[in-house]
Amino acid sequence: MGQRTVSLLAATLLAGSAFPQPLDDQDGETLDAAAAEARGFDYLFGRGVERDPAQAALWLEQAADAGLPHAAGALAELYARGQGVPADEARARELALTAARAGIASAQASLGVQYALAPANSSGERDFASALQWLSAAAEQDDPRALAVLGSLYRFGTGVRQSRETWLRLSTRAAELRFPPPAVDTALYLLTNDPTTSDVQRALHFLRGAASSSYAPGAYALGKVYLHGEHVERDTGLAAQWLTRASELEFPLGTAWLAELYDKGIGVTADPERAAALREQALAAMSVGDRNELAWELAVSPHADLRNGAWAVEVAEAATAERPAPVYLDTLAAAYAEAGRFEDAVRAQQRAVAALPSTVSAATRDSYAARVELYRSGGTYREAP
Amino acid sequence: MRRWVALLVLMPLAAPAEPIEPALLGGAPNPETRLAEIGADLRSSFDAALARYDAEIAAQPHRVRARIARCRFIESFLLEYEYASFADELYEREPQCYDDVAAQFPHHPEVLLSQLERTYDDEERLATGEKLLPSFDERAWTPGQRARLYTLLANASERLDTERRQRERTAEYARRALAHDVRADVRLVLAHYYQETGDPAAALEALTSPFDGHDPEDNWYLVMKMGYLAQLGARDALLAVYSELASRSTYYDHTQTAAALRTVGEAELAARELAADNFGIYGTSDEKERFLLALESGTAEEALAAYEAWRDAGYGEDPLGINRFALFVAHPGLPWRARDALGLLGALGTLAALALLWCVPLGLIHYRGLANRQRGAPQPTGDALGLRHAWLGLSAFTLASVASLYAVGPIDLFADETVPWLVVADEIQLAKMTVAQSLLGAVLLAFVAQALRRHFPQWWSTDWSIARCTLVAAGVALAFRVPMFAIMLLGADLSRSLPLDNGIWQVLADVDDLYGIAATLWIIAVAAPVGEEFLFRGLLLRAALKHVSFPLANAVQALLFAAIHFDLAAAPYLFGCGLAFGWLARSSGGLLAPMIAHAIFNLVAGLVVLS
Numbered sequence: 001m002g003q004r005t006v007s008l009l010a011a012t013l014l015a016g017s018a019f020p021q022p023l024d025d026q027d028g029e030t031l032d033a034a035a036a037e038a039r040g041f042d043y044l045f046g047r048g049v050e051r052d053p054a055q056a057a058l059w060l061e062q063a064a065d066a067g068l069p070h071a072a073g074a075l076a077e078l079y080a081r082g083q084g085v086p087a088d089e090a091r092a093r094e095l096a097l098t099a100a101r102a103g104i105a106s107a108q109a110s111l112g113v114q115y116a117l118a119p120a121n122s123s124g125e126r127d128f129a130s131a132l133q134w135l136s137a138a139a140e141q142d143d144p145r146a147l148a149v150l151g152s153l154y155r156f157g158t159g160v161r162q163s164r165e166t167w168l169r170l171s172t173r174a175a176e177l178r179f180p181p182p183a184v185d186t187a188l189y190l191l192t193n194d195p196t197t198s199d200v201q202r203a204l205h206f207l208r209g210a211a212s213s214s215y216a217p218g219a220y221a222l223g224k225v226y227l228h229g230e231h232v233e234r235d236t237g238l239a240a241q242w243l244t245r246a247s248e249l250e251f252p253l254g255t256a257w258l259a260e261l262y263d264k265g266i267g268v269t270a271d272p273e274r275a276a277a278l279r280e281q282a283l284a285a286m287s288v289g290d291r292n293e294l295a296w297e298l299a300v301s302p303h304a305d306l307r308n309g310a311w312a313v314e315v316a317e318a319a320t321a322e323r324p325a326p327v328y329l330d331t332l333a334a335a336y337a338e339a340g341r342f343e344d345a346v347r348a349q350q351r352a353v354a355a356l357p358s359t360v361s362a363a364t365r366d367s368y369a370a371r372v373e374l375y376r377s378g379g380t381y382r383e384a385p
Numbered sequence: 386m387r388r389w390v391a392l393l394v395l396m397p398l399a400a401p402a403e404p405i406e407p408a409l410l411g412g413a414p415n416p417e418t419r420l421a422e423i424g425a426d427l428r429s430s431f432d433a434a435l436a437r438y439d440a441e442i443a444a445q446p447h448r449v450r451a452r453i454a455r456c457r458f459i460e461s462f463l464l465e466y467e468y469a470s471f472a473d474e475l476y477e478r479e480p481q482c483y484d485d486v487a488a489q490f491p492h493h494p495e496v497l498l499s500q501l502e503r504t505y506d507d508e509e510r511l512a513t514g515e516k517l518l519p520s521f522d523e524r525a526w527t528p529g530q531r532a533r534l535y536t537l538l539a540n541a542s543e544r545l546d547t548e549r550r551q552r553e554r555t556a557e558y559a560r561r562a563l564a565h566d567v568r569a570d571v572r573l574v575l576a577h578y579y580q581e582t583g584d585p586a587a588a589l590e591a592l593t594s595p596f597d598g599h600d601p602e603d604n605w606y607l608v609m610k611m612g613y614l615a616q617l618g619a620r621d622a623l624l625a626v627y628s629e630l631a632s633r634s635t636y637y638d639h640t641q642t643a644a645a646l647r648t649v650g651e652a653e654l655a656a657r658e659l660a661a662d663n664f665g666i667y668g669t670s671d672e673k674e675r676f677l678l679a680l681e682s683g684t685a686e687e688a689l690a691a692y693e694a695w696r697d698a699g700y701g702e703d704p705l706g707i708n709r710f711a712l713f714v715a716h717p718g719l720p721w722r723a724r725d726a727l728g729l730l731g732a733l734g735t736l737a738a739l740a741l742l743w744c745v746p747l748g749l750i751h752y753r754g755l756a757n758r759q760r761g762a763p764q765p766t767g768d769a770l771g772l773r774h775a776w777l778g779l780s781a782f783t784l785a786s787v788a789s790l791y792a793v794g795p796i797d798l799f800a801d802e803t804v805p806w807l808v809v810a811d812e813i814q815l816a817k818m819t820v821a822q823s824l825l826g827a828v829l830l831a832f833v834a835q836a837l838r839r840h841f842p843q844w845w846s847t848d849w850s851i852a853r854c855t856l857v858a859a860g861v862a863l864a865f866r867v868p869m870f871a872i873m874l875l876g877a878d879l880s881r882s883l884p885l886d887n888g889i890w891q892v893l894a895d896v897d898d899l900y901g902i903a904a905t906l907w908i909i910a911v912a913a914p915v916g917e918e919f920l921f922r923g924l925l926l927r928a929a930l931k932h933v934s935f936p937l938a939n940a941v942q943a944l945l946f947a948a949i950h951f952d953l954a955a956a957p958y959l960f961g962c963g964l965a966f967g968w969l970a971r972s973s974g975g976l977l978a979p980m981i982a983h984a985i986f987n988l989v990a991g992l993v994v995l996s
Contacts, residue, residue, distance in 0.1 A: 041523040103449035106525045142529020176568045177528040198595040
């Protein structure tokens with residue numbers, strides 16, 4: 001299946017722990033630090049009182065000032081989110097540092113992520129040493145966000161020596177701790193690399209976990225696994241079910257494929273009107289990258305019932321109109337070929353070859369060129385099953 | 386003279402480059418000195434290792450796990466080098482190290498987990514760990530830390546659990562651990578739970594999960610796992626574990642491994658395991674396994690030789706001769722030995738002892754009746770039945786129970802600290818034993834009824850009409866099963882929540898699987914109601930009424946009725962049923978009503994639990 005690149009760093013940041021929502025009131029009581037901390041958490045979690053981040057912040061501030069690190073960690077989150085207190089990045093970082101130094105994993109992970117994503121300084125350098133230090137400290141306490149972000153740094157060689165093995169180890173551990181973004185990432189990697197039975201079992205477990213926790217890419221990936229029947233028995237009913245879930249979670253590619261299922265009656269009762277509405281909804285929400293991915297699969301899928309030349313052309317033309325990059329032109333050519341428009345296919349593929357940068361590998365250039373000849377001879381391109 | 390001068394000049398030139406070992410000069414090497422040198426080396430190695438920890442911690446002082454690892458290093462060093470010259474110093478430094486970390490990181494999850502891991506009393510571990518659960522959110526426990534706490538709780542609870550309610554707690558902690566960390570080391574605990582509660586599919590899933598977080602090189606664990614897989618009949622999964630174990634190590638329990646392999650039909654591999662050196666630490670279990678293996682897949686001579694080898698360990702290995710009888714059934718032509726008669730004597734002795742045991746309550750009734758008579762109390766009414774007739778019936782029932790032990794092939798009886806003899810039989814054997822007991826009991830009680838026809842001529846007759854018997858009996862039975870309906874209406878899983886004779890229902894579920902619904906219905910709706918009512922509300926109650934008042938006679942029969950079910954948790958409930966059935970027998974003037982009540986009582990539970 002086409003592997004979707006998930007922006008892991010952003011996703012993991014967004015998926016960080018959330019604190020409860022606000023309410024009112026305060027009293028003028030004075031408590032010792034430990035009692036103030038307890039009172040602060042009571043307001044924060046609504047234990048015996050109504051949830052009130054402002055009151056929580058007040059008491060936690062008192063406890064944090066007295067050096068209680070858990071209070072500092074919770075208060076840092078409130079400052080970072082502007083809940084109960086005005087958002088204050090500097091204060092949030094100062095408090096997070098206090099908590100992180102006291103060994104609190106969530107604070108260490110937050111600091112690590114901040115360092116990893118912070119813009120470069122005036123000399124163009126970023127503080128990866130601090131990022132690694134805090135992320136490692138949190139990761140060894142099994143903080144899934146830290147594990148995932150640290151894994152990403154190793155995967156892309158950002159601030160560390162690139163290591164796919166280290167990424168896989170860290171990402172797998174984060175997935176085992178049921179953190180959806182690395183779970184999907186790890187599952188897709190496991191499924192696309194000559195998987196053993198155990199790999200497939202683990203991958204499906206990760207995908208089901210991510211999909212069940214309302215993580216849209218998880219539902220989409222699981223739907224596609226069942227739709228393609230790769231390493232599992234093809235089950236179009238389950239595919240439709242999970243793609244519906246992805247669509248409900250506003251994942252445009254999920255909506256697009258659901259439209260295709262309704263159009264052809266695959267796994268659902270055919271409903272052209274619903275298919276048209278879903279297509280419109282998907283096209284409006286899809287990024288150019290999404291369009292390219294969709295068009296490519298509609299054009300070259302090894303499953304005949306999943307190919308749709310006409311729609312592939314429509315989607316690919318929209319993508320190339322926005323960004324006429326070689327990879328998108330390559331998709332457009334494949335779409336023309338699938339639609340039987342071989343002359344257009346040859347022209348689009350020639351444009352793609354011409355637009356290839358000189359740095360591209362010979363193998364890629366050869367494959368692009370080979371497709372020119374393929375289309376010229378009236379052939380269509382197919383991805384291996 | 387010039388020679389001497391030349392010699393003196395040459396001597397320094399010929400001096401050896403290395404000092405000569407004292408031993409070469411005739412001096413003996415001093416062991417204490419050598420040991421002191423080794424001790425000094427050990428100390429400097431220890432100090433160097435500790436210094437590395439200190440340097441790492443100085444570089445990253447916020448790494449709590451590194452600090453705890455430093456303390457664990459000291460602890461592990463002491464385990465490895467218990468007699469090091471500086472061990473006493475380390476025994477003081479180790480707790481100090483942990484205390485320092487706790488003081489520096491108060492309430493930190495890693496510190497609390499580490500303290501809990503070093504709490505070796507399971508009761509205390511559970512109590513302390515459960516107090517930590519509410520602090521998850523405010524102390525910012527990571528999912529991994531939460532899972533580790535639940536894992537500790539599940540395993541501590543598993544080691545404590547005997548009661549059903551606590552098993553649920555164990556399983557709940559295990560499930561929560563997995564909800565946070567799919568690799569939590571609780572799979573064996575869960576498999577055990579599912580197996581006990583009759584969910585083999587879930588047990589198998591737990592055992593074959595690709596996320597088993599236990600140390601893959603823990604041989605004890607792998608052998609345990611094979612045992613569970615064998616009970617589930619999961620041959621392929623078992624062989625996969627066996628292949629991994631056998632290819633990596635030889636130091637594991639070969640007897641248990643052989644037993645697991647034999648259970649899934651791998652006789653050759655089982656024999657190979659039994660031939661391996663088992664380090665002489667597993668008693669006679671090797672011989673027993675060899676016998677079972679030979680009986681199942683060897684020749685008659687091999688089976689006899691294996692039995693004799695096992696029996697050589699002593700009379701206690703086969704005290705009732707059950708296994709010799711199984712050998713006789715499999716190979717009738719084999720010669721007997723004089724000592725085999727001891728098994729027969731053991732069986733007769735056990736039967737006699739159990740029959741005499743019935744004399745205790747019957748004797749008490751008898752003497753209570755005598756005392757009443759002497760006090761001039763009015764003579765209770767009764768028919769021609771005497772306590773000796775009741776004893777005959779109870780003994781026939783006992784004979785059926787003992788004889789059923791011989792109907793299911795080889796089983797193991799062994800002495801335990803808590804019970805004199807423990808029967809080790811698999812589920813199929815228990816199911817067969819139950820069917821055999823019901824059939825033998827029916828036949829023997831039929832003989833008793835025939836023998837006592839003069840004294841108890843119309844035991845089936847009743848003063849009530851059949852319709853009345855049925856209506857009142859149904860009312861009584863349902864009154865006792867109303868709690869079950871209430872649970873069912875609340876949507877609970879009855880098979881898991883009923884505290885009623887669960888072991889018996891598990892066996893009946895196996896009877897259902899093995900012989901079908903007709904056999905199950907025979908036991909629950911015919912054999913048990915007719916046999917037990919004839920015995921307890923027929924013979925015993927009527928005989929007792931010749932000696933004591935109805936309330937006392939009824940209480941005694943109900944007590945014995947509860948006792949023969951061997952379920953302490955359900956005993957009060959069964960005692961209540963026994964009283965109600967006794968009342969029914971007396972009110973209706975016969976056994977039809979209690980038999981119907983008993984059958985409905987059993988059927989309701991049977992239909993719900995077995996469906």
